[in-house]
Amino acid sequence: MTASPTGRPNVDHPQNQTRLLQKAVAEADTKAIARVRANITQRPNTSDEDIATRELTEWEAMRVVAREHGFAEWFALARHVGEGNELPPEGTLASLVEAVEEPDPSTVQAILAEYPHLVHARFYSEHDTGDTLLHRADPGLRLPENDQGWSLDDGTTDAHLKVTGILIDYGADVNATGGSGNTTGETPIGAAGWAGNLRMCQLLLDRGADPNHVSDWGFDALGTITDHKKTDIFKAMVAAGARYEPRHILQCSMKDQLVETLDREPDRLEELIDLGHFDGENGTLIHVAVEEGLEDVVALLLNRGADVQAIDNRGRTPLHRALNPGHAKRPETVINMLIDYGARIDIRAAIGLGDAARVTQLLDEDPSIITTRGTGGMTLLHFAAEYNQPELARMLLERGAAKDIVSDAGDTPFDLASRRGHHVVADILRAGCG
Known part of the structure; x- marks a missing residue:
């Protein structure tokens, strides 16, 4: 570390490092570029050429050097040195x-x-x-x-x-x-x-x-x-x-403790709860059990009178959650259990089940639902794309379903099918757009 006239450390050396780093990056030095990539979050996926051709600012170079010395920002490094401390x-x-x-x-x-x-x-x-x-x-x-x-x-x-x-x-x-x-x-x-x-x-x-x-x-x-x-x-x-909630017990399949909790606080069966910190969604315990694919817990909740038509904050019933294409394996036992307990097969559920007869019946009863925008601004054609139902997608197109409506997430039905890898549906939608 360079010393000042008073004998105390100063920042001359790290400042020189910033200038050398800027020069090395401009010369497309791979080691220098790797240093930038490791310390500037905004550029984790850019190419080496992109980093080299876009001038590394002095501020960015100072940030890289500071972080290599264990400081989040340059001012922290400067303060550390100003207090008479050596840099490693x-x-x-x-x-x-x-x-x-x-x-x-x-x-x-x-x-x-x-x-x-x-x-x-x-x-x-x-x-x-x-x-x-x-x-x-x-x-x-x-x-x-x-x-x-x-x-x-x-x-x-x-x-x-x-x-x-x-x-x-x-x-x-x-x-x-x-x-x-x-x-x-x-x-x-x-x-x-x-x-x-x-x-x-x-x-x-x-x-x-x-x-x-x-x-x-x-x-x-x-x-x-x-x-x-x-x-x-x-x-x-x-x-x-x-501090824990019934949903935590449920997710760990601790059935005895769940029964004790519901015996003590029966209202917890139907209260809207946070489905998990990654989802930020609300639903009831049966939504959670269905999403987790816990057959025995679903049965327990249904036997205790859980509302099979309960709606989460995105308008989904437990049956809708069971039909979610995100499941690694479709939970057929849970789906059948919900239907046996009276889950209503609405148009969305019918599409998820691939029940063409039920879809046809509901469309004949109320043709206007073909233009209805449901959860997340999605249309019936979006649901056919999401649930990978090519024949139903074709049927909806033949009945005049709009092909270019964009959901709240910014997706057309074709976008949704393509992203999920439902290529047959995507091909049908592409041809339909033509």
């Missing part, structure tokens, strides 16, 4: 990250003992909030995933837990928002819960993680944990004081 040598933060992920507790301890400010470093390659070292300490976030994008194994060793403890000892925020990929926007315990990492979750709770904390993105760890049916972690969170 180039590559120190990268070495710390490597030691955290390895894990190598002794190296983590040694680096933080000399440069404790690095414990607060964030990593901005994916989003503006940034990832943290405490998130990086969880091995479950770097292991293979199943076909739903969930971690298959937490892979935690005692060394991982020791590294986590060292980070917390040096002041890492146990409730910080961070994460990456599927855990973007989560707290460390939310990310560990997503990975199914019970030991990491327990350590974080023991070291002060708030089980009821809501991240800056609006995510709560308990919601993530029950969304992924991590019952053992759910129990640990409750033991630590997490």
Whole structure:
């Protein structure tokens, strides 16, 4: 570090680094471009050529250099130096990250003992909030995933837990928002819960993680944990004081506890609840059970008198949710159960079921419904596209269904079919547009 005339560190060296970075990027140096890509969130998917040809501003170069030294912005670096502190040598933060992920507790301890400010470093390659070292300490976030994008194994060793403890000892925020990929926007315990990492979750709770904390993105760890049916972690969170709702118990298939809750508070059966922190939708418990494909819980709720015609805040009944094409496998048992309990097969449900006779009957009874805009501004032709029903799409076109109406999400029926990979329907709609 360059010294000032008073013998105190100054920012001449990092300022020189910014100028060298600007020059290297202009010359299309691949290492320099990688540095920009790793620290300027707005450019994670741009090409090297795009980065090189668009002039890197001085402000952007200063931000990259600051973040490589463990500071979110240049002013924080300048303040650190102005207070008489040394900056770590180039590559120190990268070495710390490597030691955290390895894990190598002794190296983590040694680096933080000399440069404790690095414990607060964030990593901005994916989003503006940034990832943290405490998130990086969880091995479950770097292991293979199943076909739903969930971690298959937490892979935690005692060394991982020791590294986590060292980070917390040096002041890492146990409730910080961070994460990456599927855990973007989560707290460390939310990310560990997503990975199914019970030991990491327990350590974080023991070291002060708030089980009821809501991240800056609006995510709560308990919601993530029950969304992924991590019952053992759910129990640990409750033991630590997490506030839970019937839907959390339901998602973990804890039927006895659900029965006890409904016996004690029967009105909870029909109350509108948050369906989950990623969805931001409201529905009843039976909507949740249907969406989760929990046949035995659906049966339990129906036997207790759950309203089979209950509407969520997007106008969907439980049957509509069961017919959702987003299910990995269509829940036929749940669909049949709902119909047996009196679920009304309206025009949307009939399209989802592929029931041409019922669709024809309803159109004959009220031809005007062919122009009706339902949930999200979608028409019947949108629903045929969404549910992958080519013959019904053809029938609706023959009856004069409008082909170019745009939903609230900005999609025509063709757009929707194409995005979902329903190519036969898309071809029919394309031909119909001609």
